[in-house]
Amino acid sequence: MSDEPDLLYDGQQGSFKLADADAQDAGRLAFILDQMAARPAVQTLKTWALEQLAPGPADTAVDVGSGTGEDVVALAKLAGRAVGVEPSPGLRAEAVRRAGASGAEFVDGDAAALPFEDESVDVLRCERVLQHVADPAAVVKEMARVLRPGGRIALIDTDWATAIIHPADPGVLHRMVDYFLGQSANPYSGRRLRGMLAGAGLEISGETAATWIESQEGARQGYVAMMHLNALQGGVITPAEAEAFARGLHDAADQGAFHMSLTMYAVSAVKGPAV
Numbered sequence: 001m002s003d004e005p006d007l008l009y010d011g012q013q014g015s016f017k018l019a020d021a022d023a024q025d026a027g028r029l030a031f032i033l034d035q036m037a038a039r040p041a042v043q044t045l046k047t048w049a050l051e052q053l054a055p056g057p058a059d060t061a062v063d064v065g066s067g068t069g070e071d072v073v074a075l076a077k078l079a080g081r082a083v084g085v086e087p088s089p090g091l092r093a094e095a096v097r098r099a100g101a102s103g104a105e106f107v108d109g110d111a112a113a114l115p116f117e118d119e120s121v122d123v124l125r126c127e128r129v130l131q132h133v134a135d136p137a138a139v140v141k142e143m144a145r146v147l148r149p150g151g152r153i154a155l156i157d158t159d160w161a162t163a164i165i166h167p168a169d170p171g172v173l174h175r176m177v178d179y180f181l182g183q184s185a186n187p188y189s190g191r192r193l194r195g196m197l198a199g200a201g202l203e204i205s206g207e208t209a210a211t212w213i214e215s216q217e218g219a220r221q222g223y224v225a226m227m228h229l230n231a232l233q234g235g236v237i238t239p240a241e242a243e244a245f246a247r248g249l250h251d252a253a254d255q256g257a258f259h260m261s262l263t264m265y266a267v268s269a270v271k272g273p274a275v
């Protein structure tokens, strides 16, 4: 073995923060989003949200932070107009390419200042975006502003406190997770969805959750497989600890004993009629 630590990571890294939107490699972000979208738990919540929103042919439907545009295409099949708001130029271009002649539209924009008039949107969804936003409660109020009275909204997000990672040295894992949570804008987003919707004056109409369980390949390619690289970069673990962590995951996966799971939450709400 060489003197250099073997950091053992085969996957892709990327940032979904607004501040990084222009600088990101869209191919890499699309790859990560495709991996996420392939998880049954993610599809379960996407389907649930679409059922809650129930867009109709007269409706304008909006997906905030639309990524590769899969959900805007799904909305376009049911709604009169479907618009994805996405600040990353590369992801927007990829979404336009994938959407083809579906009728889905994509616009530049920030969730904190949506490019829509007051009360002009009938249904709105936002998935795994609020965790990247500095002031998510203000963003949800912005969503409430654009919803028309009687309009419907569905939010989906992860709560990173629900992450279970096995195996790992508890002390090393604690430092890695603490570092990860400190780097995230809003890591406990999942538990806050309900309160933020209620705080924006909306009436909760449904809530559910789904847990995704990482495959054994995830030990080498998924979120967990890059945590040690970030923690090492942040100086909270040593190269030897990073290598031991990665090697422990790989060995466990080789024996079919690796575990990582994470719970995502979805909440729907309705905007009451104007008084």
Ligand SMILES: C[S@@+](CC[C@H](N)C(=O)[O-])C[C@H]1O[C@@H](n2cnc3c(N)ncnc32)[C@H](O)[C@@H]1O
Pocket: 016, 017, 018, 021, 033, 037, 064, 065, 066, 067, 068, 085, 086, 087, 088, 091, 109, 110, 111, 112, 126, 127, 128, 129, 132, 133
């Ligand atoms: C994890 S991805 C989720 C994408 C998509 N909603 C999905 O379910 O596949 C987060 C998305 O939010 C976008 N995003 C980040 N900050 C944003 C902001 N302030 N306003 C709107 N979108 C934002 C990112 O560019 C990225 O496309």
